[in-house]
């Protein structure tokens with residue numbers, strides 16, 4: 001259906017263009033003017049027709065990001081500075097990142113929108129149902145400095161028709177490491193210290209999408225000591241901006257032929 005629409009569009013436009021060309025080169029001035037009026041009238045009608053029948057989005061135009069704010073409800077996660085819980089930090093980051101991505105036209109699905117307990121299996125189920133092109137599981141910690149990126153510790157396997165639960169991520173290892181690389185570049189570009197690792201996380205291991213666990217620690221300064229804490233609004237904004245930039249980059253890479 002998309003192909004038909006495109007053929008109609010280009011086929012319809014070509015004749016109007018060539019009428020304009022003929023009018024300009026071969027006809028006397030008076031007739032040129034009336035032909036140009038007809039030309040622009042035709043363009044206006046053409047515009048209305050196109051406006052009335054918007055082409056359906058091409059299949060590759062669908063790009064979905066899943067944001068998983070880790071922990072929630074009874075599971076508070078780690079205790080952060082100023083008495084804040086990890087579950088609160090991850091939800092705030094998820095909300096901020098979602099609006100940054102939405103502003104750039106990227107569709108986002110979240111695993112939770114409130115302080116609710118969501119089982120790991122349910123989180124992966126939400127991600128897999130969304131058929132996302134990128135899944136970020138968001139964590140925060142007071143230990144270490146900078147941003148820690150984790151891909152699954154499962155070994156890469158060939159994709160199968162039906163991926164087993166808990167090891168679904170094995171078929172996505174290569175893409176997840178590529179996503180991790182894009183996140184790494186964007187965070188480093190924003191001046192952040194990044195640590196790369198592999199780990200086993202139930203949520204990520206059950207996801208059938210390029211998936212990375214992102215753990216935010218306090219910022220590392222030039223002297224390799226803590227520069228900004230997790231409760232620093234400016235640091236929070238810079239982390240979210242860098243992650244959004246990475247996903248925009250991932251989006252544009254995914255759309256290259």
Ligand SMILES: [Zn+2]
Pocket residue numbers: 070071077078086138139140
């Ligand atoms: Zn955590």
